[in-house]
Amino acid sequence: MIITTDTTASVRRLTISSLNTSTWLQLDSCNPNHRGDIAHSEKRKKQHLSYNPNGRVPTLIDHQNNDYAIWESDAILAYLTDRYNKERKISLPHDHPEYHHLLQYLFFQSSGQGVIWGQASWFNFYHPEPVASAITRYRNEIKRVLGVLESILQDKDYLVADKYTIADMSFINWNDLLPALFGKGRHEFKEDLPQLDFEKEFPKTYAWHKHRYNKERKISLPHDHPEYHHLLQYLFFQSSGQGVIWGQASWFNFYHPEPVASAITRYRNEIKRVLGVLESILQDKDYLVADKYTIADMSFINWNDLLPALFGKGRHEFKEDLPQLDFEKEFPKTYAWHKRLTERPAVAATIAERQQALQQ
Secondary structure: OEEEOOOOHHHHHHHHHHHHHOOOOEEEOOOOOOOOOHHHHHHHHHHHHHHOOOOOOOEEEEHHHOOEEEEOHHHHHHHHHHHHOOOOOOOOOOOOOOHHHHHHHHHHHHHHHHHHHHHHHHHHHHOOOOOHHHHHHHHHHHHHHHHHHHHHHHHOOOOEOOEOOHHHHHHHHHHOOHHHHOOOOOOOOOOOOOOOOHHHHOHHHHHHHHHHHHHHHHHOOOOOOOOHHHHHHHHHHHHHHHHHHHHHHHHHHHHOOOOOHHHHHHHHHHHHHHHHHHHHHHHHOOOOEOOEOOHHHHHHHHHHOOHHHHOOOOOOOOOOOOOOOOHHHHOHHHHHHHHHHHOOHHHHHHHHHHHHHHHO
């Protein structure tokens, strides 16, 4: 599956969902509205509009379901859980008596939290002139919505069905931005703007948020963790090192219209170089960061699982001797790390589902 995306709270929410539903989400990080190469941007925008006439992110394209396209983050949450969360760990079956209450909270998140938090963000960080009245309006609206949640959560731990579902999940990432939305923005103001003490003013909602936030942090790290920026370091390394090189190797092995042995040689050797970097990192540890399994490790799984194909027979025949790979022998630490990751139950199940889908 591919999501056309940027780094918004809506997209981070979908990433969390994929981890709970054991689905592969390939994040296409080139926002079609991104300012940069104009020709490229216009092409991307046109392509994106063919899937999403609203032209905003995120948009999901499910290659395991005939390129089924769906947009709006809460609709995507519902789709992912309906199609791939068969055990209903974080959702409800359609005949559950609380199912329509789950939909109710998804709509409330979208129309209540998402819209208001988004406008608060705009006037705090992006509006070209200082408008204290607008910031005051949206900060007060945030407090009103938090008050609604506070009343709902007075006598329960979750929004619906006495369990954690996508209803709860949908609120996490925007609420995580509250310190920024009530913090210093683009402009200076003489006026006294509304402030927020989340824990003191809305204790039930704060406790609900912290409990869910900490649960999702099991495979990530809090921003104040001493290893947090190392986690980001490996995510960027995966994106610029592994993702780019493995992608080019795949192109020249399977899709390039003419045989170019020198290109295949280049990218196979680059793959080995990147594997060598990982080998050196993993000499004395089992995971990349913080001595635990995190999204840093997770980010490498999908491409490394394709190594046999990338070093195997492709579209063309070659007389030249191309570089080959004995993953286990040449990079034993990296191989053991990858094997350990792919043997995790959720990962193993996802790989099996992907292979089944590819065979159909």
